[in-house]
Amino acid sequence: MLSIKTNIMAENASRYLGQSYSALSKSIERLSSGLRINSAKDDASGLAVRELMRADVAVLKQGTRNANDGISMLQTMEGAMAVVDDALIRMKELAEQAATGSYSTMQRNIMENEFKEMMAEIDRIADSTDFNSIKLLNKSDSGSGATIHFGVGQSITVKGVDIRSSALGVKSASISTAGKAQSALAAVTTAIERKDSARAMFGYMMNRLESTTEVLSIQTENMMASESRISDVDVASEMAALTRNQVLAQAGVSMLSQANTMPQMALSLLR
Incomplete structure (x- = not known):
């Protein structure tokens, strides 16, 4: 549904983009430190x-x-x-x-x-x-x-x-x-x-x-x-995850940009 007030597609794209960035950040942290476990939240x-x-x-x-x-x-x-x-x-x-x-x-x-x-x-x-x-x-x-x-x-x-x-x-x-x-x-x-x-x-x-x-x-x-x-990171596996998360983040940015144009499409119907 086209909507001017609420952009559900942008919200979804933003949420998934945040998840991709979080996963990307985690992969970078693991590869930089060489450790799979950097804090208790990784694996208590x-x-x-x-x-x-x-x-x-x-x-x-x-x-x-x-x-x-x-x-x-x-x-x-x-x-x-x-x-x-x-x-x-x-x-x-x-x-x-x-x-x-x-x-x-x-x-x-x-x-x-x-x-x-x-x-x-x-x-x-x-x-x-x-x-x-x-x-x-x-x-x-x-x-x-x-x-x-x-x-x-x-x-x-x-x-x-x-x-x-x-x-x-x-x-x-x-x-x-x-x-x-x-x-x-x-x-x-x-x-x-x-x-x-x-x-x-x-x-x-x-x-x-x-x-x-x-x-x-x-x-x-x-x-x-x-x-x-x-404790140590599996470099090959983590590099694969890093590449996957980079692609997802790039796709998320692109989709968020597309989703942000949807209200403009709804406004065009009012002209």
């Missing part, structure tokens, strides 16, 4: 799931960093123990040298002084080696140490060790005489075995943490893939 349940997954991914990534920090800490301690190893080997060499009876008292004193210096160096390394102020080489209580956390209820505790000369059993060792040197030789051999046991324990812990980082990386990748499937 999907948004909730996505945010939970993002939180899980953040925890997994931080857990990986924690495990890597733990590996760095153990590498620092293990490196210090390698220096202690060199000192103990030198002490054993000196003890073997002093165990023979072909050296003078003065020569033995020189060997004794070096032996004691090596012992003091072991104590210095044990007391001074730290990682972020955490010390693991002078712990008389084997239960003390550092806990590496990498998720809810997930952690690995790295126990401290004591590699000071007193704990290794060489604190009172001396090579000032051939007899004492023979006793010191046995004591240093035992000390090396104790140190090797502690060093091996750190090696086991590094292997555990490296395995942990691999598992965490896989979990992170899978979680990110799941989050992407929920």
Whole structure:
């Protein structure tokens, strides 16, 4: 029906044009952000799931960093123990040298002084080696140490060790005489075995943490893939929607223009 007061066709065209522009705006927003879900109104349940997954991914990534920090800490301690190893080997060499009876008292004193210096160096390394102020080489209580956390209820505790000369059993060792040197030789051999046991324990812990980082990386990748499937836009599908909405918007503009001419046609009948 032709009408002058109310233009129903223009109202319809305007409504559909608004819908087309709204859909076009949504497609542009999704393609610009790369996300299918930009606000709760896009997909309320999907948004909730996505945010939970993002939180899980953040925890997994931080857990990986924690495990890597733990590996760095153990590498620092293990490196210090390698220096202690060199000192103990030198002490054993000196003890073997002093165990023979072909050296003078003065020569033995020189060997004794070096032996004691090596012992003091072991104590210095044990007391001074730290990682972020955490010390693991002078712990008389084997239960003390550092806990590496990498998720809810997930952690690995790295126990401290004591590699000071007193704990290794060489604190009172001396090579000032051939007899004492023979006793010191046995004591240093035992000390090396104790140190090797502690060093091996750190090696086991590094292997555990490296395995942990691999598992965490896989979990992170899978979680990110799941989050992407929920949240990310399907570019091909959205480009098709964008093209469709552009055509509809252009058609809507054209039809609205045509509809706005209808009252003029009605007026022409009154002339």
